[in-house]
Amino acid sequence: MDTPNSGTARLDYAEYEDEELVEIVRQAGPGDTRAFEALLERHQSRVLTNCRYMTRSSANAEDLAQEVFVRAYFGLAKFRGDAAFGTWVRRIKVNHCLNFIRKQERRSGEISLETPGVEAHEAVREEPGAAETLESLDERGRIDGVLDEMVDTLRIPLLMRDLDEMSYREIADALGIGLSAAKMRVKRGRAEFREKYESRFGGLGGEDGGTET
Amino acid sequence: MTDANDRDDGRVQRIADLSMEPPAGFHRRVRRGVNRRVLAGDLTHFSLAGLAHAFLEYLTALFGFAASARASGAPPSDEVDTDE
Numbered sequence: 084m085d086t087p088n089s090g091t092a093r094l095d096y097a098e099y100e101d102e103e104l105v106e107i108v109r110q111a112g113p114g115d116t117r118a119f120e121a122l123l124e125r126h127q128s129r130v131l132t133n134c135r136y137m138t139r140s141s142a143n144a145e146d147l148a149q150e151v152f153v154r155a156y157f158g159l160a161k162f163r164g165d166a167a168f169g170t171w172v173r174r175i176k177v178n179h180c181l182n183f184i185r186k187q188e189r190r191s192g193e194i195s196l197e198t199p200g201v202e203a204h205e206a207v208r209e210e211p212g213a214a215e216t217l218e219s220l221d222e223r224g225r226i227d228g229v230l231d232e233m234v235d236t237l238r239i240p241l242l243m244r245d246l247d248e249m250s251y252r253e254i255a256d257a258l259g260i261g262l263s264a265a266k267m268r269v270k271r272g273r274a275e276f277r278e279k280y281e282s283r284f285g286g287l288g289g290e291d292g293g294t295e296t
Numbered sequence: 297m298t299d300a301n302d303r304d305d306g307r308v309q310r311i312a313d314l315s316m317e318p319p320a321g322f323h324r325r326v327r328r329g330v331n332r333r334v335l336a337g338d339l340t341h342f343s344l345a346g347l348a349h350a351f352l353e354y355l356t357a358l359f360g361f362a363a364s365a366r367a368s369g370a371p372p373s374d375e376v377d378t379d380e
Contacts, residue, residue: 114334116327123326132316145319153329226310245311273308
């Protein structure tokens, strides 16, 4: 494969597909991250966004996203190309964020993500959000505020489904719960998001008014 | 990814559209994270061909530098860290 190895050829990496870049990274010398940075450029926003909403913290998201990409770099030997590079990185990200959240849960004694049946009743803990200040925020801030108020047991499956576009089976496997529980948590998460948002800011309108199937 | 049998129309579009720009210096942070592990001896991600190539480059640079230093009579200079 013809590879752009000179230091002035960074722009050329943009012409390569992800899988070609992976091969270039593997062939590069230790610590030569130029081709990897092209992959980073393509996927960083998605990974950062997901880490931010999974953990409710921009500072944590930056640390976690950095660790996700470092893990991805050193895990490339195991990347066989069965799935797209982006899907593979997403898997690393989901596992890394869930481990982080579980550690936090253990420390704080919160209801675990794996707690069976938690999606079926109302005993999930309400986050102490800054509800009184949400009205003054812009649209993005409102969405952030409502999501950050939601409990992990509903927010995380919702994010996995609607932000990460994971299948229900993938969500169930990642969270260690059953398929029907995963579906129920997503459904309840969507309902709770809409309810909280609408009660504060009025109807979601348009495409967000869709009915659950 | 969702497949055809897994699709539903209850998606919250506002969540699907969320996007966050990386902070300044994010690439540098990742690069440093990688370099720290490489310096600690983690070479697990490299193919044998990549390692052989890197080793050859190292030898070439080493002997090329030594030959050039002998020819010019210049003393070896300190290593310069070019990383940001």
